[in-house]
Amino acid sequence: MNTIIGYISDGKVSLASSTASYVNGIRRVERTVENYPFKILKNGIVIGFIGDRTARQVLFSHSRIFKLDRNKDLTMSYVTGVLIPEIHDLFHDADVETSSDDGLMGFAGNIIIAYKDKAFKIYGDYEVELSLQYFAMGKFKVFSRVYLHEIDRHKDIEEQLVDCFRNACGNTDDIQAPFITVNTKDLHFNIVED
Amino acid sequence: MYIALKGKDTVYLAISSGSELSMTEGEALLEENLPICIGDKGTKSLICFSSQTMITQFMKYDPEVTSKHMNYDTVLNFLVPYIMDKSSEYGQLVNNQEANFYAVVCYDNEIYEIGSNGEVTHVDSSWSHNGEPYFALKKVTMGQEDPITRFRNIFRGLERETGRKFFPISIYNAKTGNRKIVKS
Numbered sequence: 001m002n003t004i005i006g007y008i009s010d011g012k013v014s015l016a017s018s019t020a021s022y023v024n025g026i027r028r029v030e031r032t033v034e035n036y037p038f039k040i041l042k043n044g045i046v047i048g049f050i051g052d053r054t055a056r057q058v059l060f061s062h063s064r065i066f067k068l069d070r071n072k073d074l075t076m077s078y079v080t081g082v083l084i085p086e087i088h089d090l091f092h093d094a095d096v097e098t099s100s101d102d103g104l105m106g107f108a109g110n111i112i113i114a115y116k117d118k119a120f121k122i123y124g125d126y127e128v129e130l131s132l133q134y135f136a137m138g139k140f141k142v143f144s145r146v147y148l149h150e151i152d153r154h155k156d157i158e159e160q161l162v163d164c165f166r167n168a169c170g171n172t173d174d175i176q177a178p179f180i181t182v183n184t185k186d187l188h189f190n191i192v193e194d
Numbered sequence: 195m196y197i198a199l200k201g202k203d204t205v206y207l208a209i210s211s212g213s214e215l216s217m218t219e220g221e222a223l224l225e226e227n228l229p230i231c232i233g234d235k236g237t238k239s240l241i242c243f244s245s246q247t248m249i250t251q252f253m254k255y256d257p258e259v260t261s262k263h264m265n266y267d268t269v270l271n272f273l274v275p276y277i278m279d280k281s282s283e284y285g286q287l288v289n290n291q292e293a294n295f296y297a298v299v300c301y302d303n304e305i306y307e308i309g310s311n312g313e314v315t316h317v318d319s320s321w322s323h324n325g326e327p328y329f330a331l332k333k334v335t336m337g338q339e340d341p342i343t344r345f346r347n348i349f350r351g352l353e354r355e356t357g358r359k360f361f362p363i364s365i366y367n368a369k370t371g372n373r374k375i376v377k378s
Contacts, residue, residue: 076226077255084251088284097285104294105285123216126284127248129227132220 002174003138004037004048004112005145005161006119008131009153012185013114015048016161019191020176029178033189036180039063040187044115045074050138051109051124055096059111062090066113074115076130083113084126098124110137114184140175143168158183162192195360196242197348198298198305198321199336204369205300206341207240210349212359223362223375231259232371239264239301240368241273246295249280264301266316273299274312296323300368341365346376 006015017037019030030036038048039060047066049056065086069078091097091107098108106124112135113120119131134148147164151157158181168175179192195210209230211222221227229247231254233239239262243250253259259276262268280286281293288294288310297308298321305317319335336344342365349360362377 076251080251081255084248099285103285103287103289125248125286128251129217129221130224132218132224134218135221 002050003136003140003144003165003168004050004110005134005136005141005148005164006112006114006131007134007148007151007153007157007161008117008119009133009157011117012183013046013117013119014157014161014181014183015046015112015114016158016165016179016181017048017050018165018175019178019180022174027176034060036189038180038182038189040182040189041066043068044184044187046112046114046182046184046187048112048114049109052096052098052107055091055094055107055109058090058094058096059087065090068115074113074118074120076120076128079113079120079122080128084122084128087111087122088126112137116184140168140171143171143175158190195349195352196298196321196323197345198242198300198317199341199344200303200305200319201336201341204303204367205240205305206336206345207242207298207300207366207368208345208349209242209364209366210360210362211364212361219362223364225373228364230254230366232366233262233264233301234260235371237261237263237301238369239299240366240371241297241299243295243297246281246286246293248284249277249286249293249295252280253277264299264306265304266306266314269299269306269308270314274308274314277308278312298323302369341367342374342376 004017006013021028040046041063045066049059097105099105111122121129121137136144144164147167151160162179165175165179177194181190198205198207229243229250231241231250277293286294292310299306305321307315307317345365349363353360362375365374
């Protein structure tokens with residue numbers, strides 16, 4: 001659970017990650033929805049988190065903060081002006097913020113907020129980036145982005161996202177099946193076991 | 195890489211999107227992702243940050259900031275405290291002391307630099323952010339060329355000198371807030 005990749009096309013954001021990871025050298029596979037790196041919200045927002053497990057649990061268990069703006073949309077203005085202060089307060093109050101060597105505070109992870117055809121990446125220092133087409137976050141984003149660049153939007157995107165991870169497996173043992181995909185249109189999880 | 199040059203009656207600010215490692219080239223060019231805050235129509239102010247993008251993001255969508263007509267007084271007595279407060283609130287003060295940023299505010303035909311300790315400097319000619327190899331740029335002026343040609347030449351020179359990729363660049367006119375993208 002260390003990398004999230006995504007692709008925006010045909011009015012939706014498709015996301016993929018792995019449900020397998022190594023914790024203290026032991027391979028662990030997440031089999032329950034509560035432990036997945038994504039959460040589907042009733043209002044159509046999909047949130048994703050990679051990084052510190054406690055921070056993810058805090059965020060996912062308070063996912064009611066992820067509301068849409070008054071126009072039933074998500075904009076950069078709303079994410080930076082409303083959601084970021086909420087997320088900051090949440091992590092601060094839950095004491096899951098971390099400090100770097102020079103004293104800068106943040107959280108240990110990356111968040112993705114996807115709604116319809118928009119995807120916002122939020123980094124550990126609360127910096128927000130709006131994605132244009134393809135994106136990757138996390139430890140192995142470099143490997144994954146090479147393959148994301150080659151995606152053919154006429155083929156099944158989620159299959160291709162999983163293929164990106166399969167290709168990235170050649171570069172690291174830390175990306176492993178089962179893979180998980182979700183998109184902002186169908187709003188359900190798909191697990192690919194091999 | 196950020197460079198501000200004074201023109202005849204306005205300041206031009208160029209931001210390079212070519213060296214962004216975390217984003218694709220297209221993402222780095224999106225107005226939403228650029229570390230620049232443009233004042234509302236009539237306020238004639240551009241605020242650019244060379245680091246600490248997150249503080250810029252607060253500013254660019256905060257009417258309290260974008261509605262202010264920036265001048266030396268408002269930079270000193272409003273903007274600097276605002277930046278320091280936000281940095282402190284979000285734990286972004288280096289060693290709990292200095293804000294992790296370098297900013298430039300351009301309005302009318304003036305440039306003000308805000309240092310990481312909150313010090314405000316009235317820049318007399320041109321400005322570039324604090325990259326050691328680019329200190330020579332302090333001597334660069336707009337000259338007689340049009341701003342696009344001038345910046346294109348500067349960034350081409352930098353690419354030759356450093357081997358880094360600076361294009362595409364966005365050139366802002368501080369008076370109008372308009373942007374032009376120069377791809378090569």
